[in-house]
Amino acid sequence: MAILNAFAQGGVRPNLSEICRRAGLPLATGHRLVGELTEGGFLERVPDGTYRIGTRLWRIGSQAPAVMGLRELALPHMEDLYEATHDNVQLGVLRDDRVLIVERLRGTRSVPVVTQVGQTLPLHTTGLGKVLLAHAPPDVREKVLAGELARYASRSITDADDLRRSLEQVRRSGYALTRDEMTLGASSVGAPVRDGSGEVVAAMSLVSGTRGADLRRLLPPLTTAVRALSRDVAAHWRGRPDTNFDTSGAG
Template sequence: MRSVAAKVMAILDAFAAGDVRLSLSEICRRAGLPLATGHRLVGELVAGGFLERVPDGTYRIGTRLWRIGSQAPAVTGLRELALPHMEDLYEATHDNVQLAVLRDGKALFVERLRGIRSVPVVTQVGAALPLHATGVGKVLLAYAPDAVLDDVLAGGLSRHAARTITDPQELRDCLARVRRNGYAVTRDEMTLGAASVAAPVRDGDGTVVAALSLVTRTRSADVRRLLPPLTTAARALSRDLVAHWRGGPAGRPGGASAERKSGP
């Protein structure tokens, strides 16, 4: 019989797949819990601020849990260094600015800036989204070890919007272009009407530890406009990481794994 702590961890782990909101029945299904047990424990987690109940009846990760997780030294150090560059990037473009790292086969968003004119997006700070359907995810996946890509392909490439890549060979070809060009572009792949351009952030030995992106409306997305300020910000953040960040291999936001060394 599982302990209460194990059941609570299973409930929280139900959100690890990257879904921002889940119904109670879906939480219980993923956690392997009876509905009555899940209802009681989820209620306690909501009362404690670890989960939040949305007006439509679904649940999402609570701010208290995010505040605890965001105190991890690697994430905190990266966010502190990144914020000035992200703010400059937002002022230059007035588009969504996002920063993500690789965590458990997903793109974990550790910071996001947006304004009232920015296109609505599904990302939230602390949320994890699929690697194959997001600009930051493609960058992280392109430079990850082969085993990460193998796991993503083994899990299936789920469709999230009209242009989501669901064919393994097409994804491999896309990642080769990312490594060749040094940036990733998505259009209507995670969210209909949204496009993104993402660039890698590297540490002192050239390992890709994060990805920085701009998200804008598909109909107005112009890579020629977005790419120069984006790559300038990514390079500046990379220089700051080299000069100031002392995370070390075990503390890298992207995990302890080394950068993919294979060519296009």
């Protein structure tokens, strides 16, 4: 489990030494266990000596009810949003004080992004994250505000008071805007997805080049998409994000 958890944050593919360091295992033990996981299809060894999640593990993980149900409901609205903007479209949920990317559509004519499905991103530097953090339970929000706010790009907010004011603005306006906070040259605008009780259960965002991040262009189609998805969530959601969606139409 420690070895598999070493891949949780995504990003650069680790080699064996890095896996052992992240997992807190001796090299000999890690070598044996990584070999077994690779042989079983849970990990894959890349020719350059690094490792990535294997297709067998991906198939198992993709059946998680919260991920599977939310993706099924969201994809039509994400596709409509992509057709309207041709920018990167992302969907995320709050998991372990980070944003878990549930689905994404890459805009071929937009700014390149390295986000992958299943990857987690920080809450304080992303449009998705700010939306989720602004509407998170107070104890979760305070935990993040009290922790380290790492700098990822030139405009990352690293001061807790500044972030608190930014989150208040998100709650007032109904959307979050970031500019050069996660990646230099990239901006995002995120908006909340709500369930039938009005609680925020996910967030959707558009990621564009900073020069093209015009709210007058991006916010109206994003707002339309999250409202439509929220209606579907309200109609089919059963319980909290760790339970099933009912996609049968029975409600």
